[in-house]
Amino acid sequence: MSDVYTEKLIEHFRNPRNTGEIEDADAKVTVGNPVCGDVMSFTMKVRKEGDKEIIEDIKFKTFGCAAAIASSDILAELAKGKTIEEAKKLSYESLVKELGGLPPVKVHCTKMAVEGLQKLIEEYEKKKKQQ
Amino acid sequence: MSDVYTEKLIEHFRNPRNTGEIEDADAKVTVGNPVCGDVMSFTMKVRKEGDKEIIEDIKFKTFGCAAAIASSDILAELAKGKTIEEAKKLSYESLVKELGGLPPVKVHCTKMAVEGLQKLIEEYEKKKKQQ
């Protein structure tokens, strides 16, 4: 566990690749709370291939520290191309690892991003049932 | 009051001019206590000029710190040539002044030297009466 931000994290913070909102999203969620200093809103687009459901795109808007922004971006990166079933297994540890480590006080950012993904999936599956 | 030894003090410590013992001394005293870290022994020779009694010489042997040795030497220096009456008025402040100042914790050395001189004079006057 490093005590400072990694270059990789700073790069994802500085040049996030997945910001914005997907217009015709299949799911849309917001996690966090401005009082606590972090709010992440995610939109997701899913594509079907046979009976596989693949995450085609995720975009985010995040209010929060550099770690929150980078975590959101890395989450989108890691989730894209995965099936819904695979994505359900995505852990915050894998985000931390992908970022090359994180100061202990910032680990909650990756947890929040993963929470966002799980909620996206929940909403997606709920909608599917309603159809 | 300086916090460190003056050059003048160090010079008197390094090259004391009045060490030793006067063989045929008119008075001989020891002040101080090895337990407290300072012992000064003085010998004095007095010369008469008319009805004046003049301190012709003072020599010392001192066990003690640099300030104790320098104080002993400066005392001898200041007392020499003075009449007994003048010497009675010699104060420790004048020794401190002559040394160009002294760390506060070392002022007691000048007091002890002056005590030595007063005791020399006492002894000298006592002897005189006995004669």
Add this chain to the structure above:
Amino acid sequence: MNRYVYLDNNSTTPVDPRVLDAMLPFLKEKWGNPNNVHRKGREAREAVEDAREKVEKMINCKDGGVYFTSGGTESNNWALKGVAFANKDKGKHIIATPIEHKCILNTCKWLEKQGFDITYLKVDKEGFINLEELENALRKDTILVSIMLANNEIGTLEPVKEACQIVKEKSDAYFHTDACQAIGKTEVDVEELGVDLMTISGHKFYAPKGIGALYIRNGVKIDPLLHGGGQEKGRRSGTENVAGIVGMGKAAELVMEEVSKDKEKLRRLQKRIIEGITSRLEKVYLNGPSDLNKRLPGNVNFSIEGVEGESTVMMLDEYGIEVSTGSACSSTKLVPSHVLIAIGLRPEIAHGSIRISAGRFNTDEDVDYFLEVFPEVVNKLREISPLWKG
């Protein structure tokens, strides 16, 4: 990166090259222990006492002395704990403000665990205490009042002189002020203020980190915080940080020579930054005094709606600009600044606060560059913020 612009002088200041020059001999050939009577020791002792004189002169110390410590934190801990333990038979009540530095507040908390009773005065929207409330808070058993001279986050210059007068008139309590931020940025005079104890930190006025001092007026009853070999007249033991002390002495000398010039420049840059931000961005709110005469020269603090402070700091950093969010000392924590909460900000607004603080080495060009980059960074972050409805 186009340019490097450091605007975080309330966090720490660069070491003035003239300060380093003064220190170097004491890290090279003059490495003696000032407690030794031999030559090496005496040369170190003289340097330490020479530095003490300079620091004392800088604050116009006439009645009492300056004791060297390892920094503002130690001085504040010492002032509070030292007075508390030495006077606990007289009383156990202490008065402080809620916008003191954490090293005062956390010391107070610890003292509460040891049975002391702390009253925290309220502060208004700009961070000022109320003198009447102070007067009413004084009790028979009040032993100490601690009110900072200049707040490190929002720059409030507290009415310490007036507060001290009231305390002296109405009680037997000692008065301590934390002057870490004020020194080097405005004139500080213990005689004029009338305080009994004052905290000084070297790295806030161009000396290195890890050196500070506590001014103690004659007659003040205070226990040591560091017991030991009897250095600093028995009040603060420990082999002296000679190089640091010499550096702080030189820094004090430079403050005496340059503070009025520095202050004038800091006021100008401060004004330009405040006006520049206000005119270039919407929904930004100045924290701390709007009357610049009651504000620490050089200090600026804004809440920026829709963006979070740390990410703003990090993004500015990419442009070579360094500023802070909240209090630098707690910036790895996720709690909003206690100062901003105390002046009544909502947490979500407090999270978006940015402190910009100029110092001796800043220029008008630095401010030009900052004012060019800052709106761009804020807009970039607002664009990706779910809280910004532009």
Add this chain to the structure above:
Amino acid sequence: MNRYVYLDNNSTTPVDPRVLDAMLPFLKEKWGNPNNVHRKGREAREAVEDAREKVEKMINCKDGGVYFTSGGTESNNWALKGVAFANKDKGKHIIATPIEHKCILNTCKWLEKQGFDITYLKVDKEGFINLEELENALRKDTILVSIMLANNEIGTLEPVKEACQIVKEKSDAYFHTDACQAIGKTEVDVEELGVDLMTISGHKFYAPKGIGALYIRNGVKIDPLLHGGGQEKGRRSGTENVAGIVGMGKAAELVMEEVSKDKEKLRRLQKRIIEGITSRLEKVYLNGPSDLNKRLPGNVNFSIEGVEGESTVMMLDEYGIEVSTGSACSSTKLVPSHVLIAIGLRPEIAHGSIRISAGRFNTDEDVDYFLEVFPEVVNKLREISPLWKG
């Protein structure tokens, strides 16, 4: 003056030029505050953590960590007061030795005023504690035992490993050792010793004055001594003395590389000085262990009949030789060294004690010169001493 010979390395050591080189960038361009998230801050943070790793490695720290302080005095104050206040509900009994450094003893005195109960173990003529006495002194309410690793005046290497074993077997008390003198002069390994807390002082191993550390094993309950912004994992607040920390880190690295070589040389010089003095002067008595394997390498302490210590130091100084009398830290006081009194010396003999301590930069030529000058100086002073009947 023919030559300059510094033989007072138990008082303070020269700053190693390699240490200064490592520090310099942190007094020039890398003056950032490690608590800041921006670039300047991060570069300082990395340097601080790198230095911590080195110091931890030097003492083979595996279970716990090293926390930076302003020196040995602060570390000792912190260890004792911090453990005392954090564990006072468990008990108020502390065990120490009478030959600890003043910063332990005066802290103990202050703790006694706060209601703690201190037992001082006896020491024998060479300064050694008795392990049986330690075992018998342990009580149900003993919360801390503090025994130094190497005495700063007479070089006694206490049986800390064995003492710690007894304390761990027979009680729940924590074990603290003051290792200020041992580090850099002999190997120190917290795992082998088994101690819970250990004090380190930079200026005793070629780092500058004003920087130190406290090792704390995992699980130790200890209050901070300096409360504040939460630096050092909340255990020791205050903006870090970055340059000092980096210097101590480099010094630790050098110790790891050079201690076995240094130790061998210090042992040789020590032996030569002891034999040289004994053969050249009558009525001189070695203080501290005669078995050099139980003595701090480089440390020599003699009582010289008929002369007083300070004047001997000052006279040697005129020849360019620097040594100490008693403990350097209290050398402006007129009380005889508490260590020499504790080992049973009469005050008048204690007043005539001289400590000669070699370090990394001493050579055999230094010792040659010392042995040439020393008898001459002693004879000169004995000649003017009323206590010397030659």
